[in-house]
Amino acid sequence: MDPKQSITSDKRVAVITGGAQGIGRCTSELLTERGFSIAIIDLQEPTATVQAIKHSGGEVLSFTGDICREEIVDDFAHQVLQRFGRVDVLVNNAGISLIRPAEDTTAAEYRRVMEVNLVAPFLLARTFGRIMLAARSGSIVNVASIAGLLGVSDRAAYNASKHGLVGLTRTLAAEWGGRGVRVNAVCPGWVKTEMDAADQARGTYSDADITQRVPMGRFATPDDVARAIAFLADDAQSSFVNGHTLTVDGGWSSDASWESLRLNKR
Numbered sequence: 001m002d003p004k005q006s007i008t009s010d011k012r013v014a015v016i017t018g019g020a021q022g023i024g025r026c027t028s029e030l031l032t033e034r035g036f037s038i039a040i041i042d043l044q045e046p047t048a049t050v051q052a053i054k055h056s057g058g059e060v061l062s063f064t065g066d067i068c069r070e071e072i073v074d075d076f077a078h079q080v081l082q083r084f085g086r087v088d089v090l091v092n093n094a095g096i097s098l099i100r101p102a103e104d105t106t107a108a109e110y111r112r113v114m115e116v117n118l119v120a121p122f123l124l125a126r127t128f129g130r131i132m133l134a135a136r137s138g139s140i141v142n143v144a145s146i147a148g149l150l151g152v153s154d155r156a157a158y159n160a161s162k163h164g165l166v167g168l169t170r171t172l173a174a175e176w177g178g179r180g181v182r183v184n185a186v187c188p189g190w191v192k193t194e195m196d197a198a199d200q201a202r203g204t205y206s207d208a209d210i211t212q213r214v215p216m217g218r219f220a221t222p223d224d225v226a227r228a229i230a231f232l233a234d235d236a237q238s239s240f241v242n243g244h245t246l247t248v249d250g251g252w253s254s255d256a257s258w259e260s261l262r263l264n265k266r
Contacts, residue, residue, distance in 0.1 A: 017092055026226040038053055038061070041065060042063075050062050067123065081131070087128050087132060097195055100154060125183070133180070139238075141184055144185040148166040169184060182235075184245070187245050213252060
């Protein structure tokens with residue numbers, strides 16, 4: 001893969017991890033609407049996302065593989081350059097959760113969460129960042145979490161990985177901002193996705209636990225998060241935004257009210 005490969009298309013290209021469902025799928029479809037060609041990588045075949053993009057007249061490359069493996073990331077990047085000749089946006093969206101008391105979390109579980117949520121985004125940012133740096137243009141958006149800004153019980157591995165992703169975001173922004181590549185993060189609160197459904201199925205929390213805590217009284221939707229990602233991805237809208245963590249949490253991280261006070265204001 002040659003990071004100095006010349007640009008062969010005038011159409012912007014967005015690379016999105018975890019594009020088969022949830023926030024990744026919604027972001028892929030939204031950026032298609034905004035004129036991007038899309039390259040998706042996921043552990044599962046992103047059939048529905050690909051069909052939706054093609055149905056809307058967009059161009060898409062799909063790739064199935066484990067982003068924790070360097071050779072997979074390198075192969076994916078090679079195919080993206082072969083197909084499109086350029087990369088303008090990277091959205092590090094793929095992630096996994098682990099809800100378990102810290103004292104019951106195994107080292108293997110902790111390492112797996114770190115691999116997916118923190119090591120893989122680094123590998124992708126390094127690989128695609130080299131291409132962007134050669135072009136002196138690009139935007140990387142890391143999907144972190146309010147768990148990357150605040151502590152949440154029973155999520156030691158997840159919280160640590162997302163705090164690390166926020167730190168990685170700020171460091172790359174400092175290193176690469178002067179070379180034309182912006183790096184930012186979105187920090188969603190609780191979002192209605194397949195991950196939320198799986199976590200709730202284990203009985204770890206209910207809808208009411210979230211909606212009573214969020215000042216806006218609802219979960220985020222994947223579209224809420226996708227629109228924040230699209231804002232940070234677009235140089236026309238966020239050209240001087242770099243190293244920023246954009247919370248998309250309905251006010252969760254701003255409200256220190258106790259529950260009765262919070263609910264009394266609705």
